[in-house]
Amino acid sequence: MRWTEYLLPTLKETPAEAEIISHRLMVRAGLVRKLSSGIYSLLPLGLRAVKKVENIVREEMNRAGGSEILMPVLSPSELWTESGRWNVYGKELMRVKDRHDRFFALGPTHEEVVTDIVRRDVRSYRQLPLILFQIQTKFRDEVRPRFGVVRAREFLMKDAYSFHRDEACLAKTYDRMFEAYTRIFKRCGLRFGPVEADSGAIGGDVTHEFMVFAETGESQVFACDCGYAATIDTAECEPVQAAAEAGQAALEKVSTPGTTTVEEVTQFLKKKPSELLKTIIYKVGDEYAAVLVRGDREVNEIKLGRALGTTDFVMAAAEEIEKVTGGPLGFSGPVGLKGVRLIADHRVAGMANMVTGANEADAHYVNVNLGRDFDVREFHDVIVAIEGDPCKCCGKPLSTWRGIEVGQIFKLGTKYSEVMKARFLDEQGEEHPFVMGCYGIGVTRTVAAAIEQHNDKDGIVWPISIAPFEVHILPTNVSDEDLRETAEAIYTGLTDAGIEVILDDRDERAGNKFKDADLVGTPLRVTVGERAAKEGKVELRHRKTGETIKLDRREAVRIIVDTVKDEKRKLAV
Numbered sequence: 001m002r003w004t005e006y007l008l009p010t011l012k013e014t015p016a017e018a019e020i021i022s023h024r025l026m027v028r029a030g031l032v033r034k035l036s037s038g039i040y041s042l043l044p045l046g047l048r049a050v051k052k053v054e055n056i057v058r059e060e061m062n063r064a065g066g067s068e069i070l071m072p073v074l075s076p077s078e079l080w081t082e083s084g085r086w087n088v089y090g091k092e093l094m095r096v097k098d099r100h101d102r103f104f105a106l107g108p109t110h111e112e113v114v115t116d117i118v119r120r121d122v123r124s125y126r127q128l129p130l131i132l133f134q135i136q137t138k139f140r141d142e143v144r145p146r147f148g149v150v151r152a153r154e155f156l157m158k159d160a161y162s163f164h165r166d167e168a169c170l171a172k173t174y175d176r177m178f179e180a181y182t183r184i185f186k187r188c189g190l191r192f193g194p195v196e197a198d199s200g201a202i203g204g205d206v207t208h209e210f211m212v213f214a215e216t217g218e219s220q221v222f223a224c225d226c227g228y229a230a231t232i233d234t235a236e237c238e239p240v241q242a243a244a245e246a247g248q249a250a251l252e253k254v255s256t257p258g259t260t261t262v263e264e265v266t267q268f269l270k271k272k273p274s275e276l277l278k279t280i281i282y283k284v285g286d287e288y289a290a291v292l293v294r295g296d297r298e299v300n301e302i303k304l305g306r307a308l309g310t311t312d313f314v315m316a317a318a319e320e321i322e323k324v325t326g327g328p329l330g331f332s333g334p335v336g337l338k339g340v341r342l343i344a345d346h347r348v349a350g351m352a353n354m355v356t357g358a359n360e361a362d363a364h365y366v367n368v369n370l371g372r373d374f375d376v377r378e379f380h381d382v383i384v385a386i387e388g389d390p391c392k393c394c395g396k397p398l399s400t401w402r403g404i405e406v407g408q409i410f411k412l413g414t415k416y417s418e419v420m421k422a423r424f425l426d427e428q429g430e431e432h433p434f435v436m437g438c439y440g441i442g443v444t445r446t447v448a449a450a451i452e453q454h455n456d457k458d459g460i461v462w463p464i465s466i467a468p469f470e471v472h473i474l475p476t477n478v479s480d481e482d483l484r485e486t487a488e489a490i491y492t493g494l495t496d497a498g499i500e501v502i503l504d505d506r507d508e509r510a511g512n513k514f515k516d517a518d519l520v521g522t523p524l525r526v527t528v529g530e531r532a533a534k535e536g537k538v539e540l541r542h543r544k545t546g547e548t549i550k551l552d553r554r555e556a557v558r559i560i561v562d563t564v565k566d567e568k569r570k571l572a573v
């Protein structure tokens with residue numbers, strides 16, 4: 001490709017709204033342009049990188065036994081009503097109305113549509129397992145679109161769906177997909193880790209997210225040397241042993257005027273936050289639940305949702321708290337609390353002589369003990385994990401890192417096939433719902449994640465497997481015929497050899513061209529400069545290491561072709 005024939009608008013200034021490096025570089029290097037909040041056009045260079053990722057994903061999906069399809073973006077609301085998600089999905093689901101006043105969803109994911117295809121065309125166990133995938137534009141009206149294409153409202157996703165006769169068969173495909181994902185992200189040159197995760201609106205029990213290590217990542221991961229790794233919404237800590245019964249002091253009600261926060265109460269009573277029991281009242285459907293956690297810990301509402309078995313809950317309002325507990329906000333406690341479901345975090349079992357609210361204004365109890373002063377039947381892990389919590393597998397302290405989620409795989413079970421009546425016949429002619437799995441990769445997000453990981457002060461440093469171009473030819477002066485011809489000859493030679501080359505044939509100052517080359521980040525740069533040309537040489541420079549070698553210009557094409565092959569081999573799996 002010749003720069004002068006291309007749209008490659010590089011920018012010197014840093015775009016104001018770009019908070020993270022990949023977003024800044026994608027704009028500055030002319031990969032994307034914003035159309036509206038969370039909506040981006042891919043310019044030629046951006047599209048090339050996206051296509052590279054797409055191809056790696058496609059190859060690995062085919063290798064894992066998938067068949068590529070393309071489903072529509074628009075799907076009728078009836079399908080979503082059938083699965084129950086027309087209401088559950090909430091505002092994130094973009095909806096449109098046609099001229100007949102029929103509603104459609106702009107697909108955020110395609111479980112409903114693919115299940116509909118399969119229930120019509122797959123009837124026998126002989127056709128299973130079946131893996132279908134597509135690479136397609138998805139729509140999600142994110143609350144906070146940000147970081148460029150990392151959290152967009154319209155983005156490119158690979159989504160795959162598998163259909164099985166039983167869980168054992170699903171487990172095999174799940175493992176195969178896990179392996180395919182590992183191969184994909186390795187081939188993209190990413191440093192990443194698979195982590196146990198929460199299944200959210202998609203549903204199902206077993207799920208892993210693939211996280212690219214990045215300090216700017218929105219996800220916090222808890223990990224242990226033993227191999228355990230989980231997101232903040234799933235990271236479980238080892239349950240704490242019950243406190244010894246000996247040493248229980250007498251229950252006492254104390255006056256605590258105007259102290260409503262953990263800090264105020266504990267300071268007033270000269271106690272530590274870890275000695276206080278927080279009681280948080282939630283409205284769950286039409287009922288109320290009190291969630292009990294140690295004073296120094298916070299509730300994780302995703303974990304709480306799993307403990308409650310529903311997502312239909314909110315923190316109760318002050319008037320509701322008053323009605324349910326008899327006392328104002330800030331003074332709730334489990335002692336004497338009636339008609340309210342009690343859910344305690346595991347760690348509460350290890351507490352003794354606690355401070356709790358007394359369910360009346362300006363009063364707390366001290367020396368409250370579980371079993372003696374109140375009872376809890378439901379213990380769950382409902383708190384936000386923190387660094388140093390003991391690992392559930394081995395007890396060693398958990399450490400944390402941040403990451404960008406680039407993919408997620410789920411065992412769905414029969415969640416969709418049951419409600420949508422998608423069934424097959426077994427050997428005996430008996431009907432069963434398909435057992436399903438689903439597997440997503442954010443294609444555009446993966447490109448951004450790669451840049452987030454591979455950059456330096458001058459610009460992008462592409463892994464060669466997903467670089468828009470492999471070689472960047474830079475004649476320092478195009479008015480010099482000798483330089484121009486040498487550059488053209490190398491360009492033709494490399495292009496003929498199947499190498500992807502960009503030739504900076506602009507009549508620009510060499511300094512600017514070098515700056516742009518670094519910004520755009522092509523792995524190998526060939527400089528055709530005046531001094532070297534006099535000696536019949538050109539310079540080959542590795543963007544990543546800065547390593548530069550002089551090549552005889554007659555041998556340049558052959559050596560560069562070999563270098564490209566070597567570099568690619570390093571990322572092969």
Ligand code: ATP
Nearest residue numbers: 149150151152155157405406407408440441442445
């Ligand atoms: P997140 O937790 O980041 O919102 P998700 O868990 O809702 O993502 P999935 O439903 O698992 O996303 O979608 C599969 C993949 O699609 C994600 O792993 C991610 O790489 C990508 N993805 C999801 N939402 C977006 C978005 N708003 N913009 C770009 N890519 C996205």
Ligand code: MG
Nearest residue numbers: 209405407408
């Ligand atoms: Mg996800």
